[in-house]
Amino acid sequence: MSSPKATLEKLPRGVQILLALGALALAAFPFVPMEGRDFYLQMLTQMMILAIFAMSLDLLQGVTGLVSLGHAAYFGLAGYALAFLTPADNPISLWWSLPLAAAASGLAALVIGFFVVRTHGIYFIMVTMAFAQMIYFLFFDNKALGGSDGIYVYFKPDATAVGLDLEDKTHFYYFTLAALIGVYLLLRRILFSPFGRALSGIRVNEHRMRAVGFGTFGYKLAAFTLAGTLAGVAGYLWAAQTGFVNPELMGFHMSAHAIMMVILGGMGNFAGAIVGAFAFEYVMHFFKDLTKHWQLLMGTFIVLVVIVAPRGLLGLGERFAARKGDQP
Amino acid sequence: MSELLLSAQHLTKRFGGLAAVNDVSVDLFRDRIHAVIGPNGAGKSTLTNLLSGDLPPTAGSIRLNGEETAGHAPESISRMGLGRSYQKTNIFLPFTVWDNVRLAAQSRERHSPWNPLHWVSSARGLARVNERCERAIELAGLTHRTHTVAATISHGEQRQLEIAMTLATEPTVLLLDEPLAGMGQAEAESMVALLQRLKKDHAMMLVEHDMDAVFALADQLTVMVNGQVIASGSPVEVRNDPLVQAAYLGEEH
Numbered sequence: 001m002s003s004p005k006a007t008l009e010k011l012p013r014g015v016q017i018l019l020a021l022g023a024l025a026l027a028a029f030p031f032v033p034m035e036g037r038d039f040y041l042q043m044l045t046q047m048m049i050l051a052i053f054a055m056s057l058d059l060l061q062g063v064t065g066l067v068s069l070g071h072a073a074y075f076g077l078a079g080y081a082l083a084f085l086t087p088a089d090n091p092i093s094l095w096w097s098l099p100l101a102a103a104a105s106g107l108a109a110l111v112i113g114f115f116v117v118r119t120h121g122i123y124f125i126m127v128t129m130a131f132a133q134m135i136y137f138l139f140f141d142n143k144a145l146g147g148s149d150g151i152y153v154y155f156k157p158d159a160t161a162v163g164l165d166l167e168d169k170t171h172f173y174y175f176t177l178a179a180l181i182g183v184y185l186l187l188r189r190i191l192f193s194p195f196g197r198a199l200s201g202i203r204v205n206e207h208r209m210r211a212v213g214f215g216t217f218g219y220k221l222a223a224f225t226l227a228g229t230l231a232g233v234a235g236y237l238w239a240a241q242t243g244f245v246n247p248e249l250m251g252f253h254m255s256a257h258a259i260m261m262v263i264l265g266g267m268g269n270f271a272g273a274i275v276g277a278f279a280f281e282y283v284m285h286f287f288k289d290l291t292k293h294w295q296l297l298m299g300t301f302i303v304l305v306v307i308v309a310p311r312g313l314l315g316l317g318e319r320f321a322a323r324k325g326d327q328p
Numbered sequence: 329m330s331e332l333l334l335s336a337q338h339l340t341k342r343f344g345g346l347a348a349v350n351d352v353s354v355d356l357f358r359d360r361i362h363a364v365i366g367p368n369g370a371g372k373s374t375l376t377n378l379l380s381g382d383l384p385p386t387a388g389s390i391r392l393n394g395e396e397t398a399g400h401a402p403e404s405i406s407r408m409g410l411g412r413s414y415q416k417t418n419i420f421l422p423f424t425v426w427d428n429v430r431l432a433a434q435s436r437e438r439h440s441p442w443n444p445l446h447w448v449s450s451a452r453g454l455a456r457v458n459e460r461c462e463r464a465i466e467l468a469g470l471t472h473r474t475h476t477v478a479a480t481i482s483h484g485e486q487r488q489l490e491i492a493m494t495l496a497t498e499p500t501v502l503l504l505d506e507p508l509a510g511m512g513q514a515e516a517e518s519m520v521a522l523l524q525r526l527k528k529d530h531a532m533m534l535v536e537h538d539m540d541a542v543f544a545l546a547d548q549l550t551v552m553v554n555g556q557v558i559a560s561g562s563p564v565e566v567r568n569d570p571l572v573q574a575a576y577l578g579e580e581h
Contacts, residue, residue: 006422190447194434197451198441201431204420211380211418212497213406213435222441 005204007062007268008311009191012318019271026177030170041169042241043285048180049237051277054261055187055270056230061259062267063191064223065203066117069125069255070132071231073112074105076250078232079239080139081105083151091155094166098157102232108135109228110221117220120206132255140247150246153239166240176237180274183230187270190226199223200268260302266312275313331358333531334410334501339378339388339398341371348374349385350555356501356531361523363534363546363563371555372535373415376505379533380412381405392501406435411499413490415506415535421479425470425489426461428478432496433460460496467525468492469518484515491522502532508541520544543567551575 011019026048030041053075060066081101086092116127139145156166159175166172190196198219201209209216239245248254257280265276283301287294309316334356341349349371356362364372377383379390381402390398397405420428434457440446452458465471468488473481478489487507494502507523508516520541526532527545536542542549543563550560551572559569566572 186448192451193447193449194437194451194454195441195447197427197431197434200423201420204422205418208418208420208493209431209435210401210403211382211406211412211414212432212493213403215401215403215439218439219441226447 005065008266008272008315008318009200009269011269011271011314015271015314015317018317019274023177023181027174030173038169041173043281045169045173045176045241046238047278047281048176049234049241050258050261050281051274052180052183052237053231053234054258054265054273054277055183056227056234057258058262058267058270058273059187059190059199059223059227059230061262062269062272063196063203064199064220065206066220066224067125067259068128068224068227069252069259070112070128070130071227071258072252072254073132073135073250074109074228074231075235075238075254075258076139076245076247077108077135078102078105078235079245079249080145080151081232082157082236082239083146083153083245086153086155086157088154091158093161094157094159094164095161098233098236101236102229105232105235106225106229109231110225113221113224113228117217117224129252129255132250133252136247136250136252139250146246148247150244150248153243153245156240156243172241176241179233179237183233184270184274187230191270195219195222203268262312264302264305264312266309266314269314272312272314279313330360331531332356333358334379334390334392334533336379336390337388339375339390340386341374341378341383342386347555349378351388352552352555352557354379354533354550356533358500358531359528360547361527361532361534361545362548362550363536363542364550364552365536365539365542366552369554370552372552373505374555375552376412376503376533376535379503380410406497406499409498409500410503411494411497411501412503413487413494413505413507415509417483417486417490419478419486419489419493422477424475424477425465425473425481425492426475428489429464429492429496430457430461432493433457433464436460436497460498464492464496467495467522469522482515484511484519487511487515487519488522491519495526500530502526502530503535504532505535506537507534508536508538516541 029044057068057071060068078101081104082097085097112131116124119127140148159166164171164175166175198214202216202219206216235249261276261280262273264280266272284298287297332355336354339349339352340347352375354362364375366372378385381400384399388398389396392408392410395408397408437457465474468491470485470488470492473485478486491507508519511519516538523545534545546563549563549566551558551566553575558575559566559572
């Protein structure tokens with residue numbers, strides 16, 4: 001049944017169990033006594049944030065079939081929003097700064113999306129990249145916007161109203177985990193909603209969607225805006241966690257990494273984006289420790305995965321499971 | 329005379345210097361099948377594309393259920409009650425038959441891509457959509473294939489699926505572009521029977537090469553050559569038209 005635009009939407013039981021185990025492992029991790037606990041805690045927090053970012057891109061790339069090469073712009077904008085909103089002498093409330101920062105990204109995605117979702121294929125890739133580069137240089141070249149050095153975020157957002165102290169690494173870790181699970185469940189829900197079904201239809205055959213009466217422009221723009229908003233959630237968390245934003249957050253590399261994460265894990269089901277983000281970051285750290293020419297190894301790794309597992313790591317797992325199941 | 333549902337007047341479509349469709353007028357009535365025949369390149373598919381909005385006409389007017397549709401987007405023409413099938417099978421190959429038809433049926437619900445409630449509701453729970461979908465699949469005779477992936481069913485069944493998707497949008501006007509193309513004898517016969525059943529509630533334009541089917545089904549026949557109508561009338565009139573005999577049906581007729 002491998003027609004080209006098929007994606008693995010319904011997750012096989014085995015994958016579901018693995019995901020649940022993974023979530024449990026993440027939930028249990030802070031309780032494991034180990035040396036350098038804080039370091040690993042921070043690293044996992046970053047992986048989870050990037051997983052949210054990759055999932056937001058998957059809504060466009062894997063579900064709707066819109067490959068955006070400028071998705072990092074919306075990631076970075078919310079981070080900058082947090083940096084600008086946070087005063088130099090005291091923290092800012094999480095409850096309104098997070099929605100505001102995500103909305104800023106969403107608004108940018110709405111405005112840019114209005115122009116870019118009219119284009120198709122390679123042109124879509126080019127214009128999303130062009131807009132992202134414009135935003136990148138807007139921040140890079142403007143001293144008032146932090147310039148090439150970026151801006152510090154002096155305080156983590158304040159969430160003490162619900163007993164969370166985000167300055168505490170463990171608290172921040174659990175808050176990010178909750179956000180990861182929340183975004184995943186929301187996106188899974190969307191995938192099987194009338195809206196999500198329409199987006200899948202647009203990926204497979206937009207022409208036919210229009211012929212049966214779907215105004216695809218509105219659907220694509222809504223998806224682009226929602227993806228930008230969720231990328232903003234990730235960018236906000238990133239800025240809060242690292243305490244620092246710079247233009248690289250919106251740069252070309254960041255966008256390209258997100259695409260690779262989604263491809264690596266498997267497109268169109270969000271679980272793949274999570275697996276891809278963790279695998280990508282893990283392998284990247286591994287190669288970085290090995291050699292300073294890690295990018296060469298990383299490139300080789302991605303090429304190998306695409307050849308061996310065209311539907312990503314999840315697709316690979318599913319293939320093995322299916323083969324086992326096929327045996328009489 | 330029965331109800332006039334679609335009326336196209338003096339349609340012209342030019343591609344550069346070439347008039348693919350040149351001053352063509354077509355009227356479609358409920359409970360009547362209007363067949364359009366002609367050799368390859370006569371402009372039949374272009375005419376279909378003009379009526380469905382896939383291509384904007386260079387000149388001319390199209391009134392669908394009393395409203396002007398020339399130059400409108402295909403999705404709005406579809407929602408005004410026009411359904412079409414494609415000459416080259418145009419379906420959602422990786423989806424099951426059910427999901428293919430369900431999407432078409434969903435398009436008749438309110439479109440609200442900006443409503444978050446629309447994002448978190450379940451597509452499977454839309455009772456009206458499911459009902460429409462089931463009916464369309466049954467009408468097209470695909471019930472036994474409901475949960476099969478569209479890429480794996482036979483060519484004839486894919487043609488039936490085309491029709492099922494079109495029917496799920498509950499159109500009043502049907503444009504069928506070579507629904508019998510590439511079908512075997514038995515499949516073709518059941519398709520002809522299906523079209524006969526559909527005739528009562530729809531105004532139908534049928535572009536077809538299979539002359540047996542055309543003469544079995546058509547109430548009215550239009551013959552196109554090089555973008556122009558050379559004859560139009562009842563099948564008997566057209567069959568006896570000397571111009572048609574020379575240009576299209578050949579000497580043996």
